[in-house]
Amino acid sequence: MEKSHKIEEVIFPVVLRAIKDIQPVHIVIAVKGKLDLLAVANNLWNGSTEEQRTEAQKLLSEIVKEIENKSGATIDEVVEYASKEENFDRFFNVYLKEQRPDLYNQIRFTKGAKEYLKEQLVNILKYLKQKAEEAKFINEDKV
Amino acid sequence: MSDDKKEKKKRTSEFELIFPDKEKEERRREDDDEELDLDDVIEEEEREKIREWRALRLEEAVLKRKKNVEDLKRQIESSGGADIDVYTLLRDPKTREEFLSLSDEQRDKLINTIVALKLASNPSNSTVLPILIQSLKSNPSTKSDELAEFAKRLIEVVKPQQQTQSESLAEKILLKMLETRDSSTTLAEKLAQAQREALQAQFQAQMQLIMKELSELKNRPTAVDELQNIKQQIEVLGSLLGKGGGSYDPELEKLKLETQTKLKEMEIGLQKWMAEQNIANAKEERSIELVNRLIDNVLNPRINDIMNIVANRLSGKEEANPVVGAAAKAAQEVMTKIACPNCGKDILVPANATKVVCPNCGAEITAE
Numbered sequence: 001m002e003k004s005h006k007i008e009e010v011i012f013p014v015v016l017r018a019i020k021d022i023q024p025v026h027i028v029i030a031v032k033g034k035l036d037l038l039a040v041a042n043n044l045w046n047g048s049t050e051e052q053r054t055e056a057q058k059l060l061s062e063i064v065k066e067i068e069n070k071s072g073a074t075i076d077e078v079v080e081y082a083s084k085e086e087n088f089d090r091f092f093n094v095y096l097k098e099q100r101p102d103l104y105n106q107i108r109f110t111k112g113a114k115e116y117l118k119e120q121l122v123n124i125l126k127y128l129k130q131k132a133e134e135a136k137f138i139n140e141d142k143v
Numbered sequence: 144m145s146d147d148k149k150e151k152k153k154r155t156s157e158f159e160l161i162f163p164d165k166e167k168e169e170r171r172r173e174d175d176d177e178e179l180d181l182d183d184v185i186e187e188e189e190r191e192k193i194r195e196w197r198a199l200r201l202e203e204a205v206l207k208r209k210k211n212v213e214d215l216k217r218q219i220e221s222s223g224g225a226d227i228d229v230y231t232l233l234r235d236p237k238t239r240e241e242f243l244s245l246s247d248e249q250r251d252k253l254i255n256t257i258v259a260l261k262l263a264s265n266p267s268n269s270t271v272l273p274i275l276i277q278s279l280k281s282n283p284s285t286k287s288d289e290l291a292e293f294a295k296r297l298i299e300v301v302k303p304q305q306q307t308q309s310e311s312l313a314e315k316i317l318l319k320m321l322e323t324r325d326s327s328t329t330l331a332e333k334l335a336q337a338q339r340e341a342l343q344a345q346f347q348a349q350m351q352l353i354m355k356e357l358s359e360l361k362n363r364p365t366a367v368d369e370l371q372n373i374k375q376q377i378e379v380l381g382s383l384l385g386k387g388g389g390s391y392d393p394e395l396e397k398l399k400l401e402t403q404t405k406l407k408e409m410e411i412g413l414q415k416w417m418a419e420q421n422i423a424n425a426k427e428e429r430s431i432e433l434v435n436r437l438i439d440n441v442l443n444p445r446i447n448d449i450m451n452i453v454a455n456r457l458s459g460k461e462e463a464n465p466v467v468g469a470a471a472k473a474a475q476e477v478m479t480k481i482a483c484p485n486c487g488k489d490i491l492v493p494a495n496a497t498k499v500v501c502p503n504c505g506a507e508i509t510a511e
Contacts, residue, residue, distance in 0.1 A: 025482035106481040108510040
């Protein structure tokens with residue numbers, strides 16, 4: 001099996017799990033308000049306590065580890081994979097259509113939603129990678 | 144020539160031969176006698192004619208007198224009894240005395256007023272007279288026209304009272320009751336009886352009219368009678384042409400045959416139409432039966448299922464029928480709920496739709 005397929009098998013369910021509580025109306029709100037998810041994540045991060053940050057970092061590093069272990073690819077490769085347009089299109093037109101038809105249709109019928117989400121997804125993945133790496137370094141320092 | 148004349152001529156000729164002078168004298172005498180008789184007859188006739196003429200003249204005179212009398216009567220009637228003596232109003236001795244106490248001028252005024260207003264034509268106006276006399280006495284300078292105006296007003300005031308007295312049915316009955324002193328009969332009963340009688344009279348009159356019209360209608364020939372007459376005439380004509388004539392008319396036979404053929408054709412057409420109608424009815428019945436069966440076997444259970452689903456959804460229970468539940472799930476999969484990008488309200492969208500219109504805001508949304 002190709003590496004990309006492996007990544008796909010791992011990352012798609014992870015993303016799906018991440019957007020589990022997202023409703024179609026949230027897409028409309030986010031797109032209309034041009035919500036910067038990275039900024040939101042940053043704000044959340046900055047507003048959180050030290051304990052919360054440690055907890056989140058632990059969780060993130062576990063997720064990254066899981067992705068890397070299951071797909072056999074590094075997190076950089078996963079981000080690179082997600083940044084490619086054809087991969088995102090496959091995720092959208094095949095996976096999301098089947099698993100979350102409501103979000104799929106909402107994105108279809110909302111102007112500019114697809115581009116927005118693609119951009120945001122890549123940003124978030126990069127952010128997750130960064131945070132996971134931070135956690136890795138912290139752990140390594142501790143060690 | 145008759146036998147008597149022949150005989151007479153024969154005898155004369157014989158007599159002339161025997162006594163020629165005597166015979167001439169005899170004839171002259173006979174002629175004189177004849178002339179005398181004629182005068183008498185004419186005189187008698189003249190006398191008769193004179194008698195007739197006198198009778199006619201007498202009749203004429205009588206008729207003329209009668210005509211005059213009739214004309215006079217008519218004149219009296221048309222004048223409304225104006226010729227009735229003014230003094231008929233002065234029957235009351237008191238009124239008469241007061242009338243006599245008036246001056247000549249006042250009396251003239253009064254008489255003129257009475258004649259002008261035809262007061263004397265109605266004896267009931269005698270009530271007006273004493274008032275007029277009093278008025279004249281109290282105001283001697285009253286003019287004739289003023290008095291007439293006053294009298295007119297008086298008549299108008301008095302008239303309605305007299306009319307109500309004469310025309311009020313209730314009053315009449317009341318008076319009659321008082322006369323008869325019949326205490327057992329109430330006024331209402333009397334009124335009801337009077338109304339009943341009036342209605343009965345009206346009803347009888349109407350019944351008579353209806354009976355008369357019915358009898359006229361019975362005697363009148365009906366459309367059926369007229370048709371029967373026409374039929375009889377046709378039969379007579381047919382017998383005359385067909386049997387009585389004895390001669391064979393090819394044109395007539397041809398016409399007969401054509402008519403018979405047409406009749407047969409019409410009969411066949413009618414039978415055909417009836418058969419078609421029967422077939423159509425049978426078809427319709429069959430299709431109705433089919434539709435009913437379809438409704439009973441297919442639609443009704445589906446409707447019941449849908450009703451069950453709706454009821455369960457509304458009550459928050461699980462779907463009772465698993466098969467229908469699966470179908471509903473499939474339907475749900477086909478349709479997805481999205482938020483309208485324009486107004487944010489929920490819209491149901493078919494899976495592969497490319498264009499939808501929001502039922503809430505009416506925005507036309509196109510898929511990218």
